[in-house]
Amino acid sequence: MTERVFTQTFGVVGAIIEKDGKILLVKEARQKKLDAEKWNQPAGWIEVGENPIDSVSREVQEETGYKFTPKAVLGIYSLVREDLFKIDKNLRHPIKIIFIGEISKEKVGELEKDVSEAKWFFPEEIKNMDKNTLRDLDIKKEVKDYFAGKKYPLDLITHTVAE
Numbered sequence: 001m002t003e004r005v006f007t008q009t010f011g012v013v014g015a016i017i018e019k020d021g022k023i024l025l026v027k028e029a030r031q032k033k034l035d036a037e038k039w040n041q042p043a044g045w046i047e048v049g050e051n052p053i054d055s056v057s058r059e060v061q062e063e064t065g066y067k068f069t070p071k072a073v074l075g076i077y078s079l080v081r082e083d084l085f086k087i088d089k090n091l092r093h094p095i096k097i098i099f100i101g102e103i104s105k106e107k108v109g110e111l112e113k114d115v116s117e118a119k120w121f122f123p124e125e126i127k128n129m130d131k132n133t134l135r136d137l138d139i140k141k142e143v144k145d146y147f148a149g150k151k152y153p154l155d156l157i158t159h160t161v162a163e
Contacts, residue, residue: 009078012094013056014043016074016146017064017103022120023143024103026063028135029116034084039121040135041142042068043096051159056099062112066103072151074098079138083131098142100151123147 017024025039044059046052053070060068081092111118123143131137 009093009095011046011052012043012096013046013052013059013099014041014096014142015056015060015068015070015099015101016041016142017060017068017101018146019103019120022122023126023146024064024118024120025126025139026111026115027117027119029114031114034087035135037116038135039119039129039133041098041139042118046097049161052097052157053099053154053159056097056101060103061109063115064103064118065107065109065111067108068101068103070099070101070154072100072154073156074100074142074151075145077138077142079136081136096138097157100146 024042026042028035028038028040030036042060042063044055044063046055050058056070057068060066075098077096077098079094079096081094085091126134126143127140129140134140
């Protein structure tokens, strides 16, 4: 795994996945010290050189066990985690590209070791979560945007590899 350095903003992808009016969240496993046992959307770092669209498909499958097909971009969100700076003096500032899409009917894999559980929540349940329960509070805004019908075409993202 690539070493993570928090001296500047970094790219993250995530997904808001809805089924029957509920949103799929994953619980951070205990070995994730800073955010252990908190609920999060399926999300993760974009690997260097990786297309963000491929990245979100990979991250969702790793964290939920479902194959994910991105259909649109929900939005781009900037999140500053000052709460973690107080703990380890690293200011985290991810720029999050959040996708919406579809998952496979059946699981195609197991949960990655840094996720202990995946569960469906009604929007109201997520709205009522606090910083002790929900890893990133901007997920509330993302869920609200999703149910408001916000979305942008995937071609909003251009990925170029210069040779």
